[in-house]
Amino acid sequence: MSLLSYLRTPKKGTAQTAKERLQVVIAHQRTERSRHPFLPELQQDLLEVIRRYFPVENDQVQVQLEREGDCEILELNVTLPDT
Amino acid sequence: MSRVIVVTSGKGGVGKTTTSAAFATGLALRGHKTAVIDFDVGLRNLDLVMGCERRVVYDLINLISGESNLNQTLIRDKRIKDLYILPASQTRDKDALTLDGVGRVLDELREEGFEYVICDSPAGIESGALMAMYYADEALIVANPEVSSVRDSDRMLGILASKSKRAKEGGEPVKEHLLITRYDPERVQEGDMLSVDDIVELLRIPFLGAVPESEGVLHSSNSGEPIILNGKDPAGLAYDDVVARFLGEERPHRFLSAEKKGLLKRLFG
Numbered sequence: 614m615s616l617l618s619y620l621r622t623p624k625k626g627t628a629q630t631a632k633e634r635l636q637v638v639i640a641h642q643r644t645e646r647s648r649h650p651f652l653p654e655l656q657q658d659l660l661e662v663i664r665r666y667f668p669v670e671n672d673q674v675q676v677q678l679e680r681e682g683d684c685e686i687l688e689l690n691v692t693l694p695d696t
Numbered sequence: 697m698s699r700v701i702v703v704t705s706g707k708g709g710v711g712k713t714t715t716s717a718a719f720a721t722g723l724a725l726r727g728h729k730t731a732v733i734d735f736d737v738g739l740r741n742l743d744l745v746m747g748c749e750r751r752v753v754y755d756l757i758n759l760i761s762g763e764s765n766l767n768q769t770l771i772r773d774k775r776i777k778d779l780y781i782l783p784a785s786q787t788r789d790k791d792a793l794t795l796d797g798v799g800r801v802l803d804e805l806r807e808e809g810f811e812y813v814i815c816d817s818p819a820g821i822e823s824g825a826l827m828a829m830y831y832a833d834e835a836l837i838v839a840n841p842e843v844s845s846v847r848d849s850d851r852m853l854g855i856l857a858s859k860s861k862r863a864k865e866g867g868e869p870v871k872e873h874l875l876i877t878r879y880d881p882e883r884v885q886e887g888d889m890l891s892v893d894d895i896v897e898l899l900r901i902p903f904l905g906a907v908p909e910s911e912g913v914l915h916s917s918n919s920g921e922p923i924i925l926n927g928k929d930p931a932g933l934a935y936d937d938v939v940a941r942f943l944g945e946e947r948p949h950r951f952l953s954a955e956k957k958g959l960l961k962r963l964f965g
Contacts, residue, residue, distance in 0.1 A: 626887020631843050632894045639850045639898055646854045653858045671795075 649678055659689065667693055698806045700813045702832040702870075704856075706848030708819030710840045711877040714913060716816035717745045718924040718932075719836065722939030724779035725924070728811040731770065733801075734784035735828035736818035737793055743783045747920025748773070757785035760797030766804050775925070780810075793827050802831055821855060830861050834871040837901065840878045841890040849874075849899055873904040875938060880909045882954040892952060905938040907931050908951040 656676040663669055673692040678685060703716045713734075720732035733756065734742035743749040748771045754764035759782070773779035782801075785792070805813050817828035829835065835856055839849040856870045857863055863870070876895055883889035896903050912929030916922065924939070926932035930951050937947045 628884070628887050628890050628894065631890055632898070635843055635846050635890075635898050638847055642847070642850055642854065646858070650858075653864065657864065 652676060652678060663691060667691075669694060698802075698810050698813055699833045700802060700815065700831050701834045701836060702815040702817055702829040703836045703838060704817040704825065704829055704852050705819070705838040705845065706821060706825075706852040707840075707845045710838050710845050711907070711913075712819070712838050713742050713745050713816055714917065714923060715836065715838050715875060715877065715907075715935075716742060716814050717922040718935040719939060719942075720812070720814040721746075721773075721776060721779060721922040722924045722935060723812050723814075723943075724773070724776045726939065726943065727778060729778040729780075729809055730812040730814065731780045731782055731805055731810050732814040732816060733782040733828075734816050735793070735824050736784050736816070737788065737824055738784075738786065739818065740784040740786045742816050743771075743781065744920060745917050746773070746781050746922060748781055748783075749920070752783045755783045755785040755788075756801070757788045757792045759801055760794065761792060766801075766808065791823075793824065795827065795830055798827050799831060821851065826855070826859060829856060829870075830859070832856070832860055832870050833862075834873065836873050836875050836904065837899070838875050838877055839895060839899070841876060841880075841884070841895060843890075846890065846895055846898055853899065853901065872901040873942070874899060874901050875904050876906040878909045879906040879951070881952055885954045892949075904941055905934060905949065906952060907934040907938070 656674060659676065660669070660671065660674045663674060669691065673694070675690040677688045677690070679688060703712050703719065705712050716732055720730050723730040732742065732746070734740055735756075736742075737757065740755070743752050751771050754769040756769070758764040759766065759769040769782060771781040771783065773781065802813060815828040815832065818824040837849050837852060839845045853872065856872065860870050862868060874896065876892055879892070880889055884891045892903065892906050908930045910929055910931035912926055913923050913931050916926060923929060923932045924935040934951055937950065940947050
């Protein structure tokens with residue numbers, strides 16, 4: 614920091630702002646993760662059940678949970694193989 | 697026993713490949729037989745950073761699809777005895793990379809007596825990144841002191857905790873290490889950059905080390921010499937510390953505080 618910048622009005626660093634914003638974002642990401650920790654297992658279980666009837670690959674069964682207002686929607690997307 | 701270590705970040709451009717090259721080189725320098733695999737199918741770059749781009753004949757996809765064997769595909773480093781590079785494919789499409797295939801390659805490396813396998817992950821959270829981290833025993837999370845990188849690192853932690861083999865099979869979780877790169881202690885001191893303490897507090901994983909922003913890193917990739925081979929550059933020295941700490945040595949953290957400036961420099965900047 615040079616003499617000139619000492620004379621200018623002191624500016625608060627932005628690192629503190631970054632930290633505070635990240636605290637909020639990361640806390641949110643972590644609650645989302647812990648809210649439904651069973652999703653991967655659910656996907657695995659569904660995959661096993663579906664496999665009893667169709668030869669599907671891992672990525673052909675997608676399980677997604679989405680929020681719309683107060684409502685949570687569990688979306689299951691299965692791509693059946695061509696016969 | 698071999699350990700599989702993924703170098704990952706979510707965000708691009710934070711120094712995954714630089715880190716993979718330096719870390720693998722550092723392990724081999726200490727006499728550990730090490731292979732470093734480029735998982736960035738279609739955007740191969742590890743070969744350039746390692747300086748072996750003219751010696752690539754076969755690649756990871758050739759190996760997985762049985763078009764080449766391990767000995768033909770692995771590139772032996774010309775400088776360091778125990779170091780081998782497994783390049784990514786430049787042309788084939790990503791779907792050729794399969795979990796089973798990657799698993800077979802890792803098994804073969806284990807049988808060949810490799811102690812460490814470093815998986816250089818592509819950016820993003822798509823298939824290539826998932827393949828790179830799936831079999832990991834440990835993860836180096838590379839983060840820059842910058843908001844998007846820190847957030848993405850947290851995303852990667854979530855993915856490691858839910859999509860890795862260890863997570864799926866309910867085993868011991870992947871061991872996580874935080875590596876902060878492009879660190880500028882002066883800007884931290886001025887309050888313009890997140891500090892190591894801030895990032896550790898946000899991500900809550902064990903801190904392995906910080907690599908300072910350094911001119912040497914560009915010279916190192918320009919010439920294909922991993923930065924750790926430059927014993928005069930602060931970033932090279934920091935990577936050397938990181939490898940030593942990883943192997944259990946006690947090394948005090950360096951390059952975390954700004955150099956003290958003389959009076960003249962303080963006055964006139």
